Amino acid sequence: MQDAIKEAAREIAEAKNLVVLSGAGISVESGIPPFRGPGGLWEKIDPMKYANVDYFLKNPAEVWQVLIKDMKEVLDHAQPNDAHLGLARLERLGILTTIITQNVDGLHQKAGNTDVIEFHGTFAWQYCLDCSKRIPTSEVNLSQIPPYCECGGILRPDCVFFGEMIPTQDLYRSQQLSAACDIMLVIGTSALVQPSAHMPVIAKNSGAKIIEINPARTPLSSQISDLIIMGKAAPSMNSLMDEINSLQ
Ligand code: OAD
Numbered sequence: 001m002q003d004a005i006k007e008a009a010r011e012i013a014e015a016k017n018l019v020v021l022s023g024a025g026i027s028v029e030s031g032i033p034p035f036r037g038p039g040g041l042w043e044k045i046d047p048m049k050y051a052n053v054d055y056f057l058k059n060p061a062e063v064w065q066v067l068i069k070d071m072k073e074v075l076d077h078a079q080p081n082d083a084h085l086g087l088a089r090l091e092r093l094g095i096l097t098t099i100i101t102q103n104v105d106g107l108h109q110k111a112g113n114t115d116v117i118e119f120h121g122t123f124a125w126q127y128c129l130d131c132s133k134r135i136p137t138s139e140v141n142l143s144q145i146p147p148y149c150e151c152g153g154i155l156r157p158d159c160v161f162f163g164e165m166i167p168t169q170d171l172y173r174s175q176q177l178s179a180a181c182d183i184m185l186v187i188g189t190s191a192l193v194q195p196s197a198h199m200p201v202i203a204k205n206s207g208a209k210i211i212e213i214n215p216a217r218t219p220l221s222s223q224i225s226d227l228i229i230m231g232k233a234a235p236s237m238n239s240l241m242d243e244i245n246s247l248q
Contacts, residue, residue, distance in 0.1 A: 001229060001230055001231060002239075004227050004228060004229050004230075005229055005236070005239045005240055005243055006243055007227055008211045008227050008229060008240060008243075009240055009243030009244045009246075009247060010247065011183060011209055011211065011227070012090070012095060012183060012185070012211070012240070012244055013095075013244050013247040013248070015095050015182050015183045016095075016182055017097050017180060017181050017182050017183075018090065018095050018096045018097065018181060018182065018183045018184075018185060019096075019097060019098050019099075019100065019177050019178060019181035019183075019184050019185075019203070020087055020096060020098070020099040020100065020101075020184070020185045020186075020187060021099075021100050021101075021102075021178075021184060021185075021186045021187070021189060021196065021199050021200060022087075022099060022100070022101045022102065022103060022108070022186075022187045022188060022189065023101075023102045023103065023187070023188045023189025023190065023191075023196075024102070024103060024188060024189070025187065025188020025189060025190075025214060025215075025232075025233055026081075026083050026084065026103070026107075026187045026188035026233045027078065027081070027084075027103055027105055027107055027188070028188070028232070028233070029081040029082075029083065029232060029233060029234040030078045030079060030080060030081045030084070030105075030107060031074065031077075031078055032074055032075065032078055032105055033074075034188075034190075035047070035190075036190050036192065037190070037216065041067075045066055045067060047162065048162065050062075050063050050066055050067045051067070051161055051162050052161060052162045052163050053161035053162065053163040053164050054163055056156065056161060057129075060146040060154050060156070061145055061146050064145045064146040064147070065145055068157060069142060069145065071123060071157075072123075072137060072140070072142070075104075075105050075106075075123050075137070076137075076138060078105055078107060079107070079110070080107045080108075080110050080111035081107075081233070081234045082234040082235075082237055082238050083187065083188075083213075083233035083234045083236070083237040084107050084108055084110070084111035084113075085111050085112075085237075086237035086238065086240065086241045087099060087108065087111065087113055087237070088108075088111040088112035088113050089241060090241075090244075091112070091113050091114065091115075092112075093244075093248070096113070096185075097115060097177070097181070098115045098116070098117060098177050099113050099115070099116045099117070100117045100119055100174045100177070100178075100196070100199060101116055101117065101118060101119060102119050102120050102189060102193070102196050103118075103120070104118065104120055104121055104122050104123040104124075104157070104159045105123060106122060106123070106124045117170050117173060117174055117177075118170070119160075119166060119170055119171075119174060119196050120159055120160040120166075120196075121157070121158050121159035121160045121167075122157075122158050122159065123137055123157050123158070123159055124136065124137055124138075124158075125137060125157070125158040126140055126147070126155040126156060126157055126158065127155065127156060127158055128149035128151060128153040128154070128155055129153045129154045129155070129156055130149065130151055130152065130153025130154075131149060131151045131153055133149055133150075133151070134158070135149070135155065137157070140155060166195060166196075171195065174196075174199055175199070175202055178199040178200070178202040178203045178206070178208075179202050179203070179206040180206070181203055181206075181208050182207075182208055182209070183208055183209045183210075183211060184199070184200050184203040184204075184208050184209075184210050184211070185211050185212075185213070186200050186210060186211070186212045186213070186214075186220060186225070187212075187213045187214070187233055187237075188213065188214060188233050189214070189218070190218055191218040191219050191220045192218075192219065197219070197220075200220055200224050200225075201224060204224050209226045209227070210224050210225045210226050210227075211225070211226065211227045211228075211229070212225040212227070212228045212229070213229045213231065213233055213236045213237070213240075214228070214229075214230065215230060215231055215232055216230075217230075
């Protein structure tokens, strides 16, 4: 792994336009469980039921009770870890331009990154199904489930549920940035959900190098990734940043 980190550091230090694709794994060390794999959320609840928009619209109280309420408890208190902070430093160094994240936790922005495409929306806001008013999630009162807007409509998170489209602007911009980057750093995603998992394929086909950080292999590992750092996000990013600093 040390060789992969050294080589990745050399490549990244020379990059002009590095784009990141991040997934739930980058926030595991911030105390947020991933969706798949050991300890994953989808081991406990069925995503095709509780993360599906049609099911939510028919059963909002149940989905709030089983899924959204607990997410709020965890995300209200989560803080960026060293992996998020390392990416913020890469932006300050003028290497990293944009993060495309599948995460809804807002931790990249909290760490200091300024251009973050929230591919699956954000949990920081709820909006009313009736009047569309937006309310910060931290201000939502959970004494009643589901929580209601002052107009009487039900609140829902501003996230993309299964069965919903990725906002067009986010999708197009992500595709464009993937095609234009010189390196794509893919951190903590199982690369199983489309269309986000296609971004490294676009980058690779457009000539970018793909560097993957993940303790487990993914569908990208054998054909798409040029370099694989098989480790957890925070310690891997710390080692990578130490190497990059020594090259500056
Ligand atoms: P997953 O839960 O599918 O995958 C998490 C990935 O993180 C796996 O490949 C793990 O091996 C890796 N991982 C675990 N711990 C890690 C650590 N400490 N450091 C680095 N990597 C670690 O999460 P995503 O790929 O983000 O969508 O899932 C994609 C989408 O599926 C989510 O955005 C969500 C979900 O259903 C929607 O809800 C629409």
